[in-house]
Amino acid sequence: MTSTLMDRPASVARMFIDRVTTAGSREAFRLPGAGDSWESVSWQTTGDRVTDLAAGLLAVGLEAGERVAIVSGTRFEWILADLAVMCAGGATTTVYPSTIAEDVAYILSDSQSRVVIAEDAAQLAKVRERRAELAEVHTVVLIDGEPGPDDAGWVIGFDELARRGAELLAAKPDAVTERIATIAPDDLATLIYTSGTTGRSKGVRLTHAAWTYQGSTLSSEGILRPDDLQYLWLPLAHAFGKVLLTAQLAIGFATAVDGRVDRIVDNLAVVRPTFMGAAPRIFEKAYAKIVTTIAAEGGPKAKLFDWAISVGRKVSEAKLAGRSVSPLLAAQHRIADALVLRRIRDRFGGRIRFFVSGSAALAPDLARWFHAAGMLILEGYGMTECAAGASVNRPDAFRLGSVGRPLPGTEVTIAEDGEVLMRSPSVMTGYHQLPEATADALHDGWLATGDIGELDADGFLRITDRKKDLFKTSGGKYIAPQPIEGKLLALCPYVSQVVVHGAGRNFCSALIALDPDAVKVWAATQQLGDLPYSELLASAQVHELVQGYIDRLNAQLNRWETIKKFVLLERELTIEDGELTPSLKIRRKKVEAANLDRLDALYTS
Structure with missing residues (x-):
C-alpha cells in the first residue's frame, strides 16, 4: 500500500480542515446564480461557514457520536451541513428527499438522530407529522424558509444555527478544533439507509476511515486531478455522491453543484466540467x-x-x-x-x-x-x-x-x-x-x-x-436479465426502462416503458403527431417499431434468452410510485407484481 494511503488523515473532518488550510482562496464550489450565471465559493469561505455551523451544532447540544439527519436534495447547503456534522464530531444520517413521512420517521427513529436538517417546508412537514414518534429529535434546522409559530423552540433556521455557532466561537474559539481532535478513524461518520429493491431499508454504518481510504486511494491513483472541475448532481444521500465529495477533499478540485436532474445537459454546456459521475x-x-x-x-x-x-x-x-x-x-x-x-x-x-x-x-x-x-x-x-x-x-x-x-x-x-x-x-x-x-x-x-x-x-x-435477479425458466435455463435489458436500452433509443420476465415460464417476455418525448418526436415523422400518447402506445405502428428492435436484440441472444412477447407500459417507472429506488434501480419484483395479470396473459394467449 502506498504511503499516501498509510498516512491518510484520522477523520473526514481533519481532511476537510487540511484542505481549507492548503487551498485557502482557491475555488472549492461553483453554485448556480441568476439565469445561466454561476458563483464561485472559495475553500476558505466554505471552511468559515462550516466552522460556524459545526459550532452551532455544539451550541444546540450535539454530543460526540450523535446522529444528525439531513433530509434534502443535492445542494451546497447539504455539503455544508454534512461537513459541519462531522466537524462537530457527529455522524450524518442521510435521507432521500423523496422518502415518504412514514419512512422518514422510521429512519430518524432507528438511527436515534438528535438533530434534523430539513431542506424546506415540505421536508419539515414530514418530520412534524411524525413528531410524536421522534422524542429523541430535539432540534430541526430549516435550510429554506422560516419556522412557523407552532415550531418555536424546536425549529430554527440555517442562518440561525450559524449565528449561534459564531456566538459560541466568540467565547470558545477552539471549540470546533478541539472536537475534531477527538475523532478517531473508527468513529462513525455516516449512516446511510439502503434504498434496496426489496424489504425495509437497513442503516449501513460507515466510519471516517472508510471515507478517508476512498479519498486517499482516488488521490493516489491519479484518476482525478487538482485542476479538474466536477459537475455534481448525484443524490448526496447515496454513497456514490458522497465518495466524490470525499475525493474532492483529498485532491482539491472544484465542484459545480446543482441537484436538478432536468438541468444537467443545459448546465454542462455552461459549466464545461472535466468530469461527471x-x-x-x-x-x-x-x-x-x-x-x-x-x-x-x-x-x-x-x-x-x-x-x-x-x-x-x-x-x-x-x-x-x-x-x-x-x-x-x-x-x-x-x-x-x-x-x-x-x-x-x-x-x-x-471539456x-x-x-x-x-x-x-x-x-x-x-x-x-x-x-x-x-x-x-x-x-x-x-x-x-x-x-x-x-x-x-x-x-x-x-x-x-x-x-x-x-x-x-x-x-x-x-x-x-x-x-x-x-x-x-x-x-x-x-x-x-x-x-x-x-x-x-x-x-x-x-x-x-x-x-x-x-x-x-x-x-x-x-x-x-x-x-437475486437470476431466474430459471421452466425449461431449466438460467437467465441473467440485466445484460439483456442493457442491450435493448443501447439498441433502442425509444425504450426508457425494461424488465425481462420469465421465472418458471417457458419463454422470456418483457415489460417495456417508452420515453414519451422520444416517441412523440418519432410520431411526428410518421404523421401520427396528433394522437394522444395512450393511443400511440396502442397503435400498430409503435408496436412494429418496438418489435423491430426486439428482433435485432434477439439476434444477439441465445435462443432461450430471446424475448418472445412484450407489454408496453402506459408510463415510465418512477421513484414516487415506488417502482424505482432513489438511485434509479428498478424494483423489478414490485413492477412484475403490479403487472402480473398482463404478464400471465402473454403466456395464455
Missing part, C-alpha cells in the same frame, strides 16, 4: 435524445450523422484493440469529428476528460457509442456497504464492459457460486442494530455483495447480474 440512466437519456432528434430530421443530416458515428466506431474499435488507425480512416475521422462528433461533445461542455458511471450496470454498447463520439465512460463498481468504491476503470487502463480493477488495498474474489466477495478498509462495520443481517453479509472480514461476476486474467472485474 452519473447513473447509467443519465447516459441512456442523453443518447436517446441525440439519436431520436437526428432521426426525426432525416435526410442528409441523418445520413451524415450515421456516417460520422460509423467512422467514430471504427476508430474506437482500433484504439480499443491496440491497432493503429490507417491514414485514410484518420482523414475520415477528422472530417467526421469536425462536422458531427465535436458537436456531440459540445452538448456536454466540450469532458471522462464520465464515471456507477450505481447500476452500464450497457457496454452504450459505452461504445459514447467512445465513438470521443467521450470515455469509466464504469466503476461498489455498494453502500463499502462506501461506494471497490473497483474502477482508469483513463489509462480500462475495458468497456468491465468495472475495472480493484482499488489498491481492496481485495476481490469470486465464490464458488459466482458471487463477488470483497475485503477492504472501506467495508462497513455492520448494519445499524441488525446483528443477524450483519452476520449474513460479513464473513471473516469479507463482504458478500450479492452480485454475480467474474475476474479476467488481467484482474478486470465484470458484473453479470444481481444474484
Whole structure:
C-alpha cells in the first residue's frame, strides 16, 4: 500500500480542515446564480461557514457520536451541513428527499438522530407529522424558509444555527478544533439507509476511515486531478455522491453543484466540467435524445450523422484493440469529428476528460457509442456497504464492459457460486442494530455483495447480474436479465426502462416503458403527431417499431434468452410510485407484481 494511503488523515473532518488550510482562496464550489450565471465559493469561505455551523451544532447540544439527519436534495447547503456534522464530531444520517413521512420517521427513529436538517417546508412537514414518534429529535434546522409559530423552540433556521455557532466561537474559539481532535478513524461518520429493491431499508454504518481510504486511494491513483472541475448532481444521500465529495477533499478540485436532474445537459454546456459521475440512466437519456432528434430530421443530416458515428466506431474499435488507425480512416475521422462528433461533445461542455458511471450496470454498447463520439465512460463498481468504491476503470487502463480493477488495498474474489466477495478498509462495520443481517453479509472480514461476476486474467472485474435477479425458466435455463435489458436500452433509443420476465415460464417476455418525448418526436415523422400518447402506445405502428428492435436484440441472444412477447407500459417507472429506488434501480419484483395479470396473459394467449 502506498504511503499516501498509510498516512491518510484520522477523520473526514481533519481532511476537510487540511484542505481549507492548503487551498485557502482557491475555488472549492461553483453554485448556480441568476439565469445561466454561476458563483464561485472559495475553500476558505466554505471552511468559515462550516466552522460556524459545526459550532452551532455544539451550541444546540450535539454530543460526540450523535446522529444528525439531513433530509434534502443535492445542494451546497447539504455539503455544508454534512461537513459541519462531522466537524462537530457527529455522524450524518442521510435521507432521500423523496422518502415518504412514514419512512422518514422510521429512519430518524432507528438511527436515534438528535438533530434534523430539513431542506424546506415540505421536508419539515414530514418530520412534524411524525413528531410524536421522534422524542429523541430535539432540534430541526430549516435550510429554506422560516419556522412557523407552532415550531418555536424546536425549529430554527440555517442562518440561525450559524449565528449561534459564531456566538459560541466568540467565547470558545477552539471549540470546533478541539472536537475534531477527538475523532478517531473508527468513529462513525455516516449512516446511510439502503434504498434496496426489496424489504425495509437497513442503516449501513460507515466510519471516517472508510471515507478517508476512498479519498486517499482516488488521490493516489491519479484518476482525478487538482485542476479538474466536477459537475455534481448525484443524490448526496447515496454513497456514490458522497465518495466524490470525499475525493474532492483529498485532491482539491472544484465542484459545480446543482441537484436538478432536468438541468444537467443545459448546465454542462455552461459549466464545461472535466468530469461527471452519473447513473447509467443519465447516459441512456442523453443518447436517446441525440439519436431520436437526428432521426426525426432525416435526410442528409441523418445520413451524415450515421456516417460520422460509423467512422467514430471504427476508430474506437482500433484504439480499443491496440491497432493503429490507417491514414485514410484518420482523414475520415477528422472530417467526421469536425462536422458531427465535436458537436456531440459540445452538448456536454466540450471539456469532458471522462464520465464515471456507477450505481447500476452500464450497457457496454452504450459505452461504445459514447467512445465513438470521443467521450470515455469509466464504469466503476461498489455498494453502500463499502462506501461506494471497490473497483474502477482508469483513463489509462480500462475495458468497456468491465468495472475495472480493484482499488489498491481492496481485495476481490469470486465464490464458488459466482458471487463477488470483497475485503477492504472501506467495508462497513455492520448494519445499524441488525446483528443477524450483519452476520449474513460479513464473513471473516469479507463482504458478500450479492452480485454475480467474474475476474479476467488481467484482474478486470465484470458484473453479470444481481444474484437475486437470476431466474430459471421452466425449461431449466438460467437467465441473467440485466445484460439483456442493457442491450435493448443501447439498441433502442425509444425504450426508457425494461424488465425481462420469465421465472418458471417457458419463454422470456418483457415489460417495456417508452420515453414519451422520444416517441412523440418519432410520431411526428410518421404523421401520427396528433394522437394522444395512450393511443400511440396502442397503435400498430409503435408496436412494429418496438418489435423491430426486439428482433435485432434477439439476434444477439441465445435462443432461450430471446424475448418472445412484450407489454408496453402506459408510463415510465418512477421513484414516487415506488417502482424505482432513489438511485434509479428498478424494483423489478414490485413492477412484475403490479403487472402480473398482463404478464400471465402473454403466456395464455
